[in-house]
Amino acid sequence: MRYLPLSETNRRDMLAEIGAGSVDELFKDLPKKALASARFDLPKTMSEIEVERALGTMAAKNMNCAASPAFLGCGNYRHHTPASLDYIIQRGEFLTAYTPYQPEISQGTLQAIFEFQTQVALITGMEVANASMYDGATACAEAVAMACRVTKRNQALISGRVHPHYRDVTKTQMKFLDVDVECLAPDPYGVEDLIGRLTPDLACVVVQTPGFFGHLSDYTALGEACHKAGVLLVVCVTEPVSLGLVKSPGAMGADIVVGEGQSLAGPMSFGGPGVGLFATREKFLRQMPGRLCGETTDEDGRRGWVLTLSTREQHIRREKATSNICTNSGLIALAFSVHMTLLGEAGFKRLAELNHATACDLADKLEGVKGVKLLPSAFFNEFAIALPKPAVDVVEALAKKGVLGGVPASRFYPTYPELANVMIVCATETNSAEDQVKLVTALKEVLS
Amino acid sequence: MTLPATASGHKGLQFEQNLIFEQDTPGMTAVDLPALPTSKQRLGDVKRSGSIGLPGLSEPEVVRHYTRLSQKNYSIDSGFYPLGSCTMKHNPRLNEKMARLPGFAEIHPFQPVSTVQGAMELIDTTARWLTELTGMAAVAMSPAAGAHGEFCGLMCIHAAHDANGQAQRNVIIVPESAHGTNPATAALCGYTVESIPANDEGRVDLAVLKAKLAEHGDTVAAVMITNPNTCGLFERECIEIAEAVHAAGAYFYMDGANFNAIVGRLKIADLGVDAMHINLHKTFSTPHGGGGPGAGPTVLSAKLAPFAPVPIVVKAAEGYAVEEHAGFGAAKQALGRMKGYHGQFGVFVRALSYMMSMGADGLKQASGDAVLNANYVMARLSSELTPAFEGPCMHECVFDDRFLKGTGVTTLDIAKALIDEGFHPPTMYFPLVVHGALLIEPTETESKAALDQFVTSLLSLARKAKEGRAAEFQAAPQLSPRRRLDETKAPRRPVLRWTPPATDGAKQAAE
Amino acid sequence: MSVRFTKDHEWIKVDGKIGTVGITQYAQAQLGDIVFVEVPAAGKALKAGGEAAVVESVKAASEVYTPVSGTVKEGNAALPDAPQTVNEDPQGAGWFFKIELSNPGELDGLMDQAAYEKYVEELSH
Numbered sequence A: 001m002r003y004l005p006l007s008e009t010n011r012r013d014m015l016a017e018i019g020a021g022s023v024d025e026l027f028k029d030l031p032k033k034a035l036a037s038a039r040f041d042l043p044k045t046m047s048e049i050e051v052e053r054a055l056g057t058m059a060a061k062n063m064n065c066a067a068s069p070a071f072l073g074c075g076n077y078r079h080h081t082p083a084s085l086d087y088i089i090q091r092g093e094f095l096t097a098y099t100p101y102q103p104e105i106s107q108g109t110l111q112a113i114f115e116f117q118t119q120v121a122l123i124t125g126m127e128v129a130n131a132s133m134y135d136g137a138t139a140c141a142e143a144v145a146m147a148c149r150v151t152k153r154n155q156a157l158i159s160g161r162v163h164p165h166y167r168d169v170t171k172t173q174m175k176f177l178d179v180d181v182e183c184l185a186p187d188p189y190g191v192e193d194l195i196g197r198l199t200p201d202l203a204c205v206v207v208q209t210p211g212f213f214g215h216l217s218d219y220t221a222l223g224e225a226c227h228k229a230g231v232l233l234v235v236c237v238t239e240p241v242s243l244g245l246v247k248s249p250g251a252m253g254a255d256i257v258v259g260e261g262q263s264l265a266g267p268m269s270f271g272g273p274g275v276g277l278f279a280t281r282e283k284f285l286r287q288m289p290g291r292l293c294g295e296t297t298d299e300d301g302r303r304g305w306v307l308t309l310s311t312r313e314q315h316i317r318r319e320k321a322t323s324n325i326c327t328n329s330g331l332i333a334l335a336f337s338v339h340m341t342l343l344g345e346a347g348f349k350r351l352a353e354l355n356h357a358t359a360c361d362l363a364d365k366l367e368g369v370k371g372v373k374l375l376p377s378a379f380f381n382e383f384a385i386a387l388p389k390p391a392v393d394v395v396e397a398l399a400k401k402g403v404l405g406g407v408p409a410s411r412f413y414p415t416y417p418e419l420a421n422v423m424i425v426c427a428t429e430t431n432s433a434e435d436q437v438k439l440v441t442a443l444k445e446v447l448s
Numbered sequence B: 001m002t003l004p005a006t007a008s009g010h011k012g013l014q015f016e017q018n019l020i021f022e023q024d025t026p027g028m029t030a031v032d033l034p035a036l037p038t039s040k041q042r043l044g045d046v047k048r049s050g051s052i053g054l055p056g057l058s059e060p061e062v063v064r065h066y067t068r069l070s071q072k073n074y075s076i077d078s079g080f081y082p083l084g085s086c087t088m089k090h091n092p093r094l095n096e097k098m099a100r101l102p103g104f105a106e107i108h109p110f111q112p113v114s115t116v117q118g119a120m121e122l123i124d125t126t127a128r129w130l131t132e133l134t135g136m137a138a139v140a141m142s143p144a145a146g147a148h149g150e151f152c153g154l155m156c157i158h159a160a161h162d163a164n165g166q167a168q169r170n171v172i173i174v175p176e177s178a179h180g181t182n183p184a185t186a187a188l189c190g191y192t193v194e195s196i197p198a199n200d201e202g203r204v205d206l207a208v209l210k211a212k213l214a215e216h217g218d219t220v221a222a223v224m225i226t227n228p229n230t231c232g233l234f235e236r237e238c239i240e241i242a243e244a245v246h247a248a249g250a251y252f253y254m255d256g257a258n259f260n261a262i263v264g265r266l267k268i269a270d271l272g273v274d275a276m277h278i279n280l281h282k283t284f285s286t287p288h289g290g291g292g293p294g295a296g297p298t299v300l301s302a303k304l305a306p307f308a309p310v311p312i313v314v315k316a317a318e319g320y321a322v323e324e325h326a327g328f329g330a331a332k333q334a335l336g337r338m339k340g341y342h343g344q345f346g347v348f349v350r351a352l353s354y355m356m357s358m359g360a361d362g363l364k365q366a367s368g369d370a371v372l373n374a375n376y377v378m379a380r381l382s383s384e385l386t387p388a389f390e391g392p393c394m395h396e397c398v399f400d401d402r403f404l405k406g407t408g409v410t411t412l413d414i415a416k417a418l419i420d421e422g423f424h425p426p427t428m429y430f431p432l433v434v435h436g437a438l439l440i441e442p443t444e445t446e447s448k449a450a451l452d453q454f455v456t457s458l459l460s461l462a463r464k465a466k467e468g469r470a471a472e473f474q475a476a477p478q479l480s481p482r483r484r485l486d487e488t489k490a491p492r493r494p495v496l497r498w499t500p501p502a503t504d505g506a507k508q509a510a511e
Numbered sequence C: 001m002s003v004r005f006t007k008d009h010e011w012i013k014v015d016g017k018i019g020t021v022g023i024t025q026y027a028q029a030q031l032g033d034i035v036f037v038e039v040p041a042a043g044k045a046l047k048a049g050g051e052a053a054v055v056e057s058v059k060a061a062s063e064v065y066t067p068v069s070g071t072v073k074e075g076n077a078a079l080p081d082a083p084q085t086v087n088e089d090p091q092g093a094g095w096f097f098k099i100e101l102s103n104p105g106e107l108d109g110l111m112d113q114a115a116y117e118k119y120v121e122e123l124s125h
């Protein structure tokens, strides 16, 4: 077994040192009955080549977005990642380190987290950001929990333009706590009134921009109304590339910004692992969940970094902690940060422009397809279209033609027949003009 | 020999490295992008104005930056990392290669299910390994890490009690030695936590537990016990504990962070367990990545299985399907959704790659070697250090600080001195029930020679402490990229992000 | 004017109807370097034994309970910016809050200096 360095001689010598007759003797505390009855109907050890064959076969059964034109978004995006990114995150010193509990020998991870926190704060327009959460959806749930702690209120309102997974995860996480979560109906036309629903009992309103159906909205007025009512404004961002081109949530008056960083961090990987972004205002610092890295100095007066403000966390505060999170998404946060560093201000803005221009180009083309109607007017790289027949069928038919054309809204809202014909389409810099023509041609065929 | 001062601040191969924000060449980028298509903008009125404040660097500068940062990290690839409870075993690169196959990496969570049958098969196969290794009825695959798996398990328990008209059950009993996530998770479910002390052997005292169960009667929702526990010991009376818990109408949650010690030897279903999370990033070798990501699939007994969160992969004659909505089909009683998409898919690929590589026989050998290594380290160190409990231990051994009594040296000092010796320190001051604890988990992927080197260093430090050379410890570490950092200053005046230095003009204006 | 102590290591010094509350020398030493203090706002009504303030070091966090019932007159505004004062002078400048006692009889249930010293001595064994 290639991963086990002990030889039989080693094992014998070690047992002698311990004074045990066999390895089994070391397991004498385990119940005899359970040991005796255990049978495992599982394969035996395999060589690398056999594992590669078996998993390669499984992988080959999937239609992958690198090999087929794909226009899928809804919170998970395919972007190009520079080659140096994957090289950097595969360096063993990053990949195979634990959480930086020993700062003297973890300055690499710590400095990278400090840079990540700064980048997230800058693009969201907030004052502080943490070292990451599991994903955007769980970050959203944590934001609602935090808003309840800050305001000492226990009601939350979630917009119908928030990603349904974010909504569902938040509802689930609040299920057994004394928190009422009101979720508005899906809002594909961007018409819901949130300001009119504010009450003095609300802890927070949760919105998303760009919205689940693609809308770009300015929530500045909502933010002002929230603050008058003592309500926190939570803004979700599922596509952080948008922040290179559109007004930041902070500039709109957000109190907490949560998001998913996968889009900049790397492969979609069927939706996980991602990285939850979490940023807020400095005055709420002590109510934040998750790890924080802070600047300090060492005994020689040199600048360095440590995990700090840990008394908020489970290993110290236990049942009074702000969250139970321990392992987070360190490596994906690093990937996010490396990509942001590679892009820089100029590259980040340009990537956002390129995405928007590509999506506008596709929108123009789709508007020319008979029977297709675009729903929102302003969008970033994703928009919803109404089709003349059920989107599920269209998507299946497109897949048969080798195109992953979009996501049917009914996948998320099976009980809303009015959404049956709505498909959400996304275009990024990875979609070439030829890809777009393939989609348009295939769609015309499917709809004719 | 004193080290020479250098003009650069670098010391040979140890580089000082500024923040990226301090390396800014305005306008520079390491990413060249193709030309924009011409199309009219559809941004409405939300265009960003002004600069964001991100620095510009070229590709060589970025690669050098992160290479230098990486060199300031200790990692399993570079050395022995006996961090107790964290299972820092070798992370095979085959796992990384498999996760990067385009058929796994380049698939979208909302592709038509007919186009991702291989992904469904991967999830289902991983699930089958986990249920077969544990003997449990089902597994909820979506939890993102151990703590998230605890949350999943306790929520299933809550939902089951509610469904059975037992909504009054609101107490979770947890040993004092538990990891912090256990009580924190209980609180997230709206439960109150009752602690029970460990006995002199470092284990749960069955009589004390029974008394606690009797005291709280029909308000106990579950008992949460780590097994092997955080002292590295197997709870011998585990089956009796389960019986007592069930007799009280409560469920038995087992924290499976230490499953690596027993994998391939027995099935935890035979211990009477109702729910247990498995940290794939511990037992099944997926990398910790400097803090994550992990995955915490949670195995469930038949009683709890109906409440498992969505999504649920369903195997049918015509292929795989997935139920993504609670209240429907296979997810009729599901408690809801805990995570976006399909869980930590990329971590499943890595874990399955490892499990297939090891096989059932290799996994049994791995738990055997892990326990052998821990007992060997314990035996060899016992000449100078003071084990907190009698052995044999499981995959980790814990020492208290009696051996340091009167030396003026603390557990922390020993840890920092180990850094100068070239080792990552063990977990310190955890579990809380052991005074000045040093929790050592060697894992099975260390050779005898590596263990011997570590033992030699630690023994020499123990002797040094006893010889009254405390002053040498207080200066440690001296050979690492940084010496002891001021952890008091950081929270008193938190600096959690870089901000541009005030320009001379602004400084003058302020004065 | 006498000082009284609780088992949770708070002290209270009473002058007329006003009591000044802080944590003891022993408590500050157990916590180590204090990095954060939150004191109650004036006007807050507290019940004996209830949570009144928070004190944190790098690796520990603890609630400060009020030894007596009453209304907070003043929180020590200097502490949040200089939490180390609690380490330097726990029973002087490091006081947490002043409270107007609503039930001075509660003082009788607290330890005096000698009893507290004995209590601490027992704890360290």
Ligand SMILES: Cc1ncc(COP(=O)(O)O)c(C=O)c1O
Pocket (backbone or CB within 6 Å): A325, A326, A327, B085, B086, B145, B146, B147, B148, B179, B181, B182, B226, B230, B255, B257, B258, B279, B294, B296
């Ligand atoms: C005993 C125990 N329980 C739970 C956890 C939490 O697991 P995770 O960090 O994956 O959330 C850990 C990990 O540190 C642990 O050691």
